[in-house]
Amino acid sequence: xxxxxxxxxxxxxxxxxxxxxxxxxxxxxxxxxxxxxxxxxxxxxxxxxxxxxxxxxxxxxxxxxxxxxxxxxxxxxxxxxxxxxxxxxxxxxxxxxxxxxxxxxxxxxxxxxxxxxxxxxxxxxxxxxxxxxxxxxxxxxxxxxxxxxxxxxxxxxxxxxxxxxxxxxxxxxxxxxxxxxxxxxxxxxxxxxxxxxxxxxxxxxxxxxxxxxxxxxxxxxxxxxxxxxxxxxxxxxxxxxxxxxxxxxxxxxxxxxxxxxxxxxxxxxxxxxxxxxxxxxxxxxxxxxxxxxxxxxxxxxxxxxxxxxxxxxxxxxxxxxxxxxxxxxxxxxxxxxxxxxxxxxxxxxxxxxxxxxxxxxxxxxxxxxxxxxxxxxxxxxxxxxxxxxxxxxxxxxxxxxxxxxxx
Amino acid sequence: xxxxxxxxxxxxxxxxxxxxxxxxxxxxxxxxxxxxxxxxxxxxxxxxxxxxxxxxxxxxxxxxxxxxxxxxxxxxxxxxxxxxxxxxxxxxxxxxxxxxxxxxxxxxxxxxxxxxxxxxxxxxxxxxxxxxxxxxxxxxxxxxxxxxxxxxxxxxxxxxxxxxxxxxxxxxxxxxxxxxxxxxxxxxxxxxxxxxxxxxxxxxxxxxxxxxxxxxxxxxxxxxxxxxxxxxxxxxxxxxxxxxxxxxxxxxxxxxxxxxxxxxxxxxxxxxxxx
Numbered sequence: 001x002x003x004x005x006x007x008x009x010x011x012x013x014x015x016x017x018x019x020x021x022x023x024x025x026x027x028x029x030x031x032x033x034x035x036x037x038x039x040x041x042x043x044x045x046x047x048x049x050x051x052x053x054x055x056x057x058x059x060x061x062x063x064x065x066x067x068x069x070x071x072x073x074x075x076x077x078x079x080x081x082x083x084x085x086x087x088x089x090x091x092x093x094x095x096x097x098x099x100x101x102x103x104x105x106x107x108x109x110x111x112x113x114x115x116x117x118x119x120x121x122x123x124x125x126x127x128x129x130x131x132x133x134x135x136x137x138x139x140x141x142x143x144x145x146x147x148x149x150x151x152x153x154x155x156x157x158x159x160x161x162x163x164x165x166x167x168x169x170x171x172x173x174x175x176x177x178x179x180x181x182x183x184x185x186x187x188x189x190x191x192x193x194x195x196x197x198x199x200x201x202x203x204x205x206x207x208x209x210x211x212x213x214x215x216x217x218x219x220x221x222x223x224x225x226x227x228x229x230x231x232x233x234x235x236x237x238x239x240x241x242x243x244x245x246x247x248x249x250x251x252x253x254x255x256x257x258x259x260x261x262x263x264x265x266x267x268x269x270x271x272x273x274x275x276x277x278x279x280x281x282x283x284x285x286x287x288x289x290x291x292x293x294x295x296x297x298x299x300x301x302x303x304x305x306x307x308x309x310x311x312x313x314x315x316x317x318x319x320x321x322x323x324x325x326x327x328x329x330x331x332x333x334x335x336x337x338x339x340x341x342x343x344x345x346x347x348x349x350x351x352x353x354x355x356x357x358x359x360x361x362x363x364x365x366x367x368x369x370x371x372x373x374x375x376x377x378x379x380x381x382x383x384x385x386x387x388x389x390x391x392x393x394x395x396x397x398x399x400x401x402x403x404x405x406x407x
Numbered sequence: 408x409x410x411x412x413x414x415x416x417x418x419x420x421x422x423x424x425x426x427x428x429x430x431x432x433x434x435x436x437x438x439x440x441x442x443x444x445x446x447x448x449x450x451x452x453x454x455x456x457x458x459x460x461x462x463x464x465x466x467x468x469x470x471x472x473x474x475x476x477x478x479x480x481x482x483x484x485x486x487x488x489x490x491x492x493x494x495x496x497x498x499x500x501x502x503x504x505x506x507x508x509x510x511x512x513x514x515x516x517x518x519x520x521x522x523x524x525x526x527x528x529x530x531x532x533x534x535x536x537x538x539x540x541x542x543x544x545x546x547x548x549x550x551x552x553x554x555x556x557x558x559x560x561x562x563x564x565x566x567x568x569x570x571x572x573x574x575x576x577x578x579x580x581x582x583x584x585x586x587x588x589x590x591x592x593x594x595x596x597x598x599x600x601x602x603x604x605x606x607x608x609x610x611x612x613x614x615x616x617x618x619x620x621x622x623x624x625x626x627x628x629x630x631x632x633x634x635x636x637x638x639x640x641x642x643x644x645x646x647x648x649x650x651x652x653x654x655x656x657x658x659x660x661x662x663x664x665x666x667x668x669x670x671x672x673x674x675x676x677x678x679x680x681x682x
Contacts, residue, residue, distance in 0.1 A: 019680060029582040077679070081512035084676045100510040109436050121428040122511055124421040 008093055009174050009206040010056040010079065015088035017049040017074055017230075048074045049230045052088070056223075058173075059203035061196075063217040063224035063238055064210045065245050071230040072210050076100060076178050079208065094206070097123055097172030103163030108152035112143060112162060115151055119166050133169050140191075141165035161188055168195060174206045175199075190406075196220045214242040253383050254289050271373040272305035273338060273364065278380045281346075292355055292386025293399075299346040300362075302374070308338040310368055315347070316361040325358055325397050335367065354399040355384045422517055429521035434528060452488075452533040456481050456540070463601050471603035473639045478541045479631050483600040485533040486627045490566060491591050493526035497570025498577050498587060505682035515675040519570050523563065541635060551633040558629045561657065564664045565622050571667030575674045578681050598624040604641050619643040622663070625656035 020043035034040075048071045056062045066072040077083045079090055080098035105122040106115050116137060120130035138144050141161045143154075151159060167177065199205050200220050211217060217224050217238045224241035226234040234244040279286045282296040290296050298315070313336070317325040328347060330336055336345070359381050364374040438444050460477050463469040470476045500522040501508070501515065508515070576583045598621060599607065608615035618624055620643070631640040647653040 029580045032580060077509075082509065082679045098511060104510045105507055107432060107436070109439050110432065114432070118428050118432060121421070121425040122507070122513065124425075124513070126420055126424050 006093075007058050008055055008091075009058045009060065010054075010093070010096075010208070011089075011091040012052055012054045012075075012079065013089045013091075015049055015052045015075070015078060015085045015090065016047070017071075017078060017083065017086050018045045018047045020044070021046050047230060049078070052227075052230075052232060054225060054232070054235065056174075056206060056208060058094070058206055060223055061200045061207045061221045062209065063221035063241070064208065064227065065212070065214070065217060065224060065241060066227035067248065070227045072227050073100070073178060075227065076176060076208070076210055080176055092174065094173030095171075096174040096176060097167075097170045098176040099167040100176075100178045102160060102167060106151060106159070106163065109150060111150055112138075112147040112154070115162070116147075116166060119163070120170075123170060123172075125170070129171065133166075133171055137162075137165045137169045140169055140195075142188075157185065164192070168192070168199075173204070174208065176208045178210045179212065193219075214245060217242045250289055250385055253385060270375060271371070273308065273373045274303055275300065275362065275374055275376055275379075276303045276342065277301040278360070278362075280380065280382045288380075288382045290351065290382055290384045292384055293351055293401075295349060295351045297346050297348050298360075299344065302338055302343045302345070302364075304338045304340060304343065307340050308366065308373065310335050310366065311338060311364055311373070312367050313345070313362070313364045317358050318361070319359075319397065320357040323397060325353060351384070352398045352400055353384055354395055354397055355386055356397075357381060357383050422514055425513060425517055426521045426524065429517070430524045430528070433521070433525045437525075448529060448532045449536060452485065452536050455484070456536070459484055459601075469602045469606075471605050471639060473636065475541075475544060475546055475636045475639065476603065478537060478544055478546060478635050479603075479640055480601065481537050481540060482534075482631050482635060483627050485530060485537055486562070486630060487595060487598075487600050487623070488533065489526055489530040489562070490623055491595070492529070493523045493566045494569045494573060495584075495587065495591070496526060497522045497566070498573035498584060500570070501574040501578055501678055502581075502682055505678075508679045508682055512679075515678055516571070516671065519567060519574060519671075523567055523570060526566075527563070546635055548634070549637055551637055554633045555630055558626050558633065561622075561660055562626050562630075565626065565660045568660070568664035568667035571671040572663070575671050578674070578678055594621070594623065597621070598627065600627065604628070604646075608641075608646070616647055619646060620652075620655050620659075622656040622660045626660075 022043045052075060064072045064075065074083065076098075077100060078085055079092075080096065080100060081090075082098075082100065103115075103119065105118050107118065110118065113134075116134060117127065117130050120127075120133070125133075138147060141158075141164070143158060143162060146154065146158065151162075154162070168175070196207075197220070199207060200222070207220075209216070209221065221238040223236060224238040225232060226241045226244050228248065234241050277300070279299045280288060280290060280296055281299055282290055282294060287296075311330075313330045315326075315328045317327070319325050326349070337343075359378045360376075362374065362376045362379065363372060365372055438447050441447060443450065459480060463480060464477050470480075473479075497519055500518045504518050573583060573587060598618060604615055604618070607618065619628065619641075625643045628640060628642045629644075632642045643653050643656060
C-alpha cells in the first residue's frame with residue numbers, strides 16, 4: 001500500500017523482537033559469575049514478533065487483535081517506545097499518547113487533582129496543557145466534587161473512571177489503548193461508546209486499540225489486524241479480521257473435541273443390542289461444534305441380533321458442570337421397536353442453548369421386563385459455539401433471544 | 408521522527424515538568440500523615456546534630472580544639488548524609504519505578520535526577536539548620552562562601568554519576584545494594600568526617616593525603632573550608648602542593664559522571680524489558 005506521506009500517522013516497518021528469558025531464576029552476581037565461568041548464556045531467546053509491517057493513516061481507528069501471548073501488547077509497547085526493536089523501524093507522525101495501562105503513576109496518597117497533573121506530566125504534557133484539559137477530564141469522569149479528595153478514598157470504579165477520562169481526553173493525535181474499554185458501570189460504558197463513535201468520525205484523531213472484544217472491533221474500527229504467534233495473519237477489513245479471530249477458537253475447539261472423542265470411556269455391552277453410531281448433525285454435516293441458535297439433530301444407529309419390541313429410550317444431555325441441559329424420553333413419542341440388524345433413530349432439536357461443552361448419556365429399557373438393554377455414559381461430546389457466556393460464572397443453560405431497552 | 412526529536416532535547420519543557428512533579432510528590436509524601444509534617448525535615452537533623460555533638464565533641468573529644476569544630480562536624484555529617492542517601496535511593500530508583508517504566512516511555516535519567524533532587528532538598532534544609540548554628544556560634548563568613556556553590560555542583564555531578572552507575576548495575580544484579588551498604592561504611596570511616604584530619608596527618612601524613620584524593624572527602628573539606636573555617640579546615644589544595652595531584656579528585660568526579668552517563672545511556676533503553 002503506497003500512500004502519501006502526510007496522511008500517515010504511524011508506520012511500522014519489518015519489526016522483529018525477541019526477549020531474553022532467563023533460564024535461572026536468580027539475578028545475582030553469583031549466578032552471573034557461575035554462568036560466565038561455565039560459558040552459559042543464562043537466558044533463552046524467545047521470538048515475540050516476526051517481521052511486522054503496518055501503516056496506520058490519520059483518522060484511522062485501528063484494531064489489533066490476537067490471543068494472549070500473541071505479541072500484540074509487545075507491538076504496542078514498541079510503538080509507544082517502551083521497548084526497542086531488534087530490527088526494523090517505527091515512525092510516528094504526530095503526538096502519540098500511550099495507555100498501556102490506565103492511571104500510570106497514580107498515587108493513592110495524592111488528591112484526584114494532583115494525580116491528573118502527575119499522570120499528565122508522565123504522558124509529556126506541561127502544566128498549562130493539563131490546565132486546558134482539566135475541566136473536560138473531570139466532567140467526563142463525573143467526579144468534580146471529589147477532586148480534592150485523596151485517591152485512596154475513591155472507589156475502584158471512580159479511580160478507573162478518572163484514569164480512563166484522562167486517557168480519552170488527552171490532547172494527542174494518536175491514542176494507543178490496550179484493553180481498556182470495559183470500565184465503569186453501564187452508564188459510563190454507554191458514555192464511552194458514544195465518545196468512541198465520535199472519535200471514529202473525527203478525522204484528525206487516530207486510535208490504535210488492542211482488544212479481545214470482537215464486538216468493539218466490528219463497532220469502532222475501520223481497519224484491523226490479527227496477530228498469531230508474532231506474525232500478521234490477517235489485516236484490513238475489521239469484519240474479516242474478527243471472523244478470522246473467531247475461527248482460531250472454533251478450529252481449536254474442534255481438535256480438542258476430537259481428542260476427547262478418542263478417549264471416550266468404553267461402555268459395557270449389556271445385551272445383544274449396541275449403539276453402533278452416534279452423530280450430531282447440523283446443516284446436513286456431522287459436527288462436534290454446533291453453531292449457536294441453529295437447530296441440530298442427534299442421529300443414532302443401533303445394531304440388534306434379534307427383534308426387540310416395546311422399548312423405551314432415555315437420552316440425557318448435560319453440560320461441563322454436570323447440569324442437565326435436556327432429558328428426552330421416548331415415552332412421549334410412544335413405544336418403539338428395534339429391527340434385527342441396523343435401526344436408525346434421529347431427533348431434531350431446537351437449539352435454544354447457551355454455548356458450552358455437552359455430553360450425552362443414553363439408555364434403552366424393555367418396557368415389559370424392565371431389562372436394561374443399552375447403557376452408554378458420557379458419549380459424543382460436542383460444543384455449542386458462538387457466544388462466550390459459559391466463561392462467566394453465572395449463565396443459564398438456555399439462551400432465548402432477549403432485547404434490552406434503556407431509557 | 409517525533410521520538411528522535413524528543414530524545415535529543417534532554418532538558419525539554421515536558422521533561423522538566425515531570426522532574427518537578429516527581430520531586431514535589433516525593434517531598435509531599437515523605438511526611439504524609441505525620442502531625443508535624445514538614446517540620447520533621449528540620450527537626451530530624453537538629454536532633455541528630457545534638458546526639459553527634461554530645462557523643463563526638465563532648466564525650467569522645469574528637470575535636471581539633473577550635474571553637475568552630477562542632478559546626479564543621481555537623482556540616483560534614485550533613486553532606487555525607489546526602490551522599491549516602493542519594494546514592495542508595497538513586498541506586499534503587501530505577502527498579503522501584505519499574506512498574507512505570509514498563510508502561511510508559513520517558514527519559515529514564517529523569518528518575519535519577521528527581522531522586523537526587525529530592526535528597527538535595529533535604530541537604531539544603533540541613534544546611535540551613537547548620538547555618539543557624541553557625542551564626543549562633545559566631546562564625547565569621549568570608550568571601551570564600553561564594554565558592555560553595557561550585558562545590559555543591561561538583562557534589563551533584565559526583566552523586567548523579569554514582570547513582571547512574573549503581574542503578575544500572577542494580578537492575579541486573581541485586582547484590583549491589585548490599586555491597587554498596589558496606590562500601591559506604593568503609594568510605595565513611597576512611598574520611599575525616601567524625602574526626603578531624605589532623606588526627607591522621609599528625610602521625611601518617613601520607614595517608615592523610617591519600618584520604619583527601621577521595622572526591623567525597625575533597626568536596627566535604629572544600630565546603631567546610633570555604634563556608635565555616637577557612638583557617639582550620641584543611642583542603643586537598645593546601646595539604647598537597649603539586650597541583651596535578653591535587654586536581655585528581657576533581658578529575659575523578661568528572662570521570663565518574665561521564666562513565667555514569669555513557670553506561671546508563673547504553674543500557675537504559677532495555678530497562679523496561681529487564682526490570
